[in-house]
Amino acid sequence: MEPAAPTIARRIHVPRLTASAASSTGPHSLARPGPGVGAGVPCKPIACLVGVALCAQAVAEPKKRRRTRRPQPKPAAPKEDAVAEGAEEVTPKKKTGFPAHWRAGQLAAGLKSGRLLTGQLRCPKSQTRGLVLVHDLGEFVVKGSQNMNRAVDGDIVVIERLTAAQDATAATVLRHGMITEEDEVQKVMQEGSEALLFGDKPGARIVAIKERSQREIAGTIYAIDQLEDAERVAADSEARKDDVVLVPADERFPRMFLGPEEVKGDVEDKRVAVVISAWPQSSDFPRARWSRELGKIGDLSTETQVILLEHSVKDEPFTEEVLKCLPPANFTVPKEEVEKRLDLRGLCIFSIDPPGCEDVDDALSCVKLDNGNFEVGVHIADVTHYVKPGTELDREAAERSTSVYLVDRRVDMLPRLLTTDICSLRCDGKDRLTFSAIFEMTPEAEVVNTTFAKGVVNSRAALSYKEAQERLDAKSEDEIGQAIQNLAALARKLRAQRFED
Known part of the structure; x- marks a missing residue:
């Protein structure tokens, strides 16, 4: 009997990421390990105490582990951008992770009446809060992953203005979802920075993505079973057999799935660039397609390219037409x-x-x-x-x-x-x-x-x-x-x- 072909997980050397690192940047992100880092980010004192308490409870009252069935590969879903062109998003039967994007007819009526507005999303600090610039009306603040509704920095989106009560609720949810173990000085600096960025701008929620940004996102590829929260990631409705995960260098973007057929060559200790291709409603993570390899982690040229991509700086030769x-x-x-x-x-x-x-x-x-x-x-x-x-x-x-x-x-x-x-x-x-x-x-x-x-x-x-x-x-x-x-x-x-x- 022939031995099984090596999987992506076997071919990729991945430093293990700790639970505290996974929680430090939001529900859809993970700590970004630097070159040569094998232990991730060390746990904070409170997190350690909680971990010890949970371990003690598990020993005293062992629970039967329920086996999680890996979802079977599904046919590729249509691009979400088609929503704005007339296609309707099909709501899955299971409980969904995000609100469904509005249908084309609803969008047309809402835009005509002025209830809905269109603009480009900008995320200055994180993936869970952004600003949408609407022509002649200024900027609207979008708070929380539900209101962000799978949009990322650079997307052209359709928004609905929130009432004062809805806006207050979104702010409360966002505050309660923030890390509570931060150093006081860092907390004050963060709050001051966010106050300058967002101020008292009106709130909004994203109801559709009119045009998905095609910007390249730099990061490092990991096998799912090497992630600290591997079980949760593998149980995601869109996770497929042998999928790998890109952890972006830019924390404004979520982790994202790639199929094994997307990965080109040996990516161990490499930075790569991908483009988001779709983000299904039921998934915590978008899917991405391969763009290119950037180079070895820690190399000056490689890390320079990562910085340029992070800031959307175009560094390509001018075309003949130009x-x-x-x-x-x-x-x-x-x-x-x-x-x-x-x-x-x-x-x-x-x-x-x-x-x-x-x-x-x-x-x-x-x-x-x-x-x-x-x-x-x-x-x-x-x-x-x-x-x-x-x-x-x-x-x-x-x-x-x-x-x-x-x-x-x-x-x-x-x-x-x-x-x-x-x-x-x-x-x-x-x-x-x-x-x-x-x-x-x-x-x-x-x-x-x-x-x-x-x-x-x-x-x-x-x-x-x-x-x-x-x-x-x-x-x-x-x-x-x-x-x-x-x-x-x-x-x-x-x-x-x-x-x-």
């Missing part, structure tokens, strides 16, 4: 464009940035006028001249939103041809396009006149912080040195005014 929107590499500002703008090339304009900075997006000028006042210029690179509305470049920039600066590299919002060359106000003798704000200020730093215009500049110098400070300390008398000293004097006056106010 690059086609760029001007040629040898681009120069056309004469006809210069004629449309305020010509500031005669000003002594300079930048102050960290050493080696390539993406110089702002520059300064300061000229003393004949009347004794100062003309201070703040010049910002005119990126909008090159990013036309509705283009692939515009859409890509909107999705990325910002450039992200890491310790060892930069993740760009725009292609480098723009950020480090055409839109960089560096000192290389080339003309650059700007949005310029020019202020006339008295020696006492009172603003008496302002001008805002599209301009064209030609930088005279690119200084580091150290170089600018040296010129200031030396009281340099050249044009740039005088400008720096005048700017510093005005800055001191403005700072003093702020303290007085």
Whole structure:
């Protein structure tokens, strides 16, 4: 007789996770073990005493263990997103874990009447509390897993406003479900942070998921029988034979099931990325599909990718469609464009940035006028001249939103041809396009006149912080040195005014 094929559980080395770790992040989450951690999170003193008491009771009054039958594999359920397209969610016969999502007809009527609203869910801290931003109406707070109703950060959801009584009930349930063994200082900090985030915003509950977020979620894969609460997880209505569980690195997301056919290659001591595919009504956990392997736990490149995924930072090469929107590499500002703008090339304009900075997006000028006042210029690179509305470049920039600066590299919002060359106000003798704000200020730093215009500049110098400070300390008398000293004097006056106010 041939030996049985090795299961996922046998192929994966999984550190055991303790009960206290399982309870520390909510009912649908588990402590996130770091690389090389084999014992999970140690139990807290109260939890230990409770555990000892329960063990003593079990010895004194042994109970017959009831065998739990593993559910048989079920056919794949239709995607929940179809609810918003007309399909009805079938309520299972057994007691369900979450409220059923509303049917398409109910959603249409509720949205038309104004009873229901649509917005994107944002979960700043945890998976059991979020904010839904509704256009023109502001943010609504969703409290508790039942009101969250299987939605996760980034989903487009349909919400129903809660009455004052319902909102108070949701807050009470959430408070009673919180960990009660936290350190007092941590508790105060958490409550203060949540007060700033959620304040007195109106409450709501999620009644449908209009569009499920397709963001990648990073984490580590474990076999079910290696989890401390393995029996509960295995007894879940959607658990299938040889399923594995992804424990996310980001605690805003729940643990999730993957079928063995989804796992690609050896995942021992690896970080992987998955995408939520469905979350059945009767299950405590969503199902996910494999996306990619990120690398070995503890590796700098791997953990950097985990951080970028956690914060939804897109770190991929720009597509050909995006690059086609760029001007040629040898681009120069056309004469006809210069004629449309305020010509500031005669000003002594300079930048102050960290050493080696390539993406110089702002520059300064300061000229003393004949009347004794100062003309201070703040010049910002005119990126909008090159990013036309509705283009692939515009859409890509909107999705990325910002450039992200890491310790060892930069993740760009725009292609480098723009950020480090055409839109960089560096000192290389080339003309650059700007949005310029020019202020006339008295020696006492009172603003008496302002001008805002599209301009064209030609930088005279690119200084580091150290170089600018040296010129200031030396009281340099050249044009740039005088400008720096005048700017510093005005800055001191403005700072003093702020303290007085």
